[in-house]
């Protein structure tokens with residue numbers, strides 16, 4: 001619960017808390033507050049911080065949390081990343097207590113699940129509400145607006 005580790009020092013595979021609506025709601029606002037500035041609200045790593053960094057000529061690329069590599073992380077591994085930070089990512093342990101970190105991880109799993117879902121998994125009567133209404137993907141600008149030099 002407090003370390004993300006088993007007694008033998010291995011990362012715990014599944015979080016030791018019950019995943020329910022309240023936990024996911026807690027995880028959602030915490031993710032949007034503490035993680036999305038860098039990882040963006042969908043988790044793909046295109047938040048405003050790296051975009052600003054890029055605008056001033058630097059490179060600081062947060063991980064894409066929806067990629068298979070991170071999908072395969074044990075829950076305890078992500079707990080460790082939040083608690084201590086990793087390589088160029090700072091720690092977010094201080095503002096998030098242990099149970100709050102598990103809530104964030106539960107929400108990261110939601111984002112991963114959503115990123116790998118497909119339209120056939122959405123009930124037919126709800127499909128219209130999730131349809132993409134933007135420009136055709138090939139017409140979207142290659143460089144996000146926030147990444148242009150000012």
Ligand code: HEC
Pocket residue numbers: 031034035036037038039049060061062063065070078081082086087088089090092104108
């Ligand atoms: C200030 C920017 C920033 C914030 C905020 C941030 N991250 Fe990161 N994160 C990064 C960067 C940069 C990396 C890539 C680190 C590297 O590989 O050098 C990263 C990598 C990761 C990784 C992959 C680690 C690995 O071993 O490859 C996970 C998981 C992760 N972040 C989760 C989170 C979660 C959950 C939060 C919110 C509690 C969060 N991050 C908040 C910048 C951030």
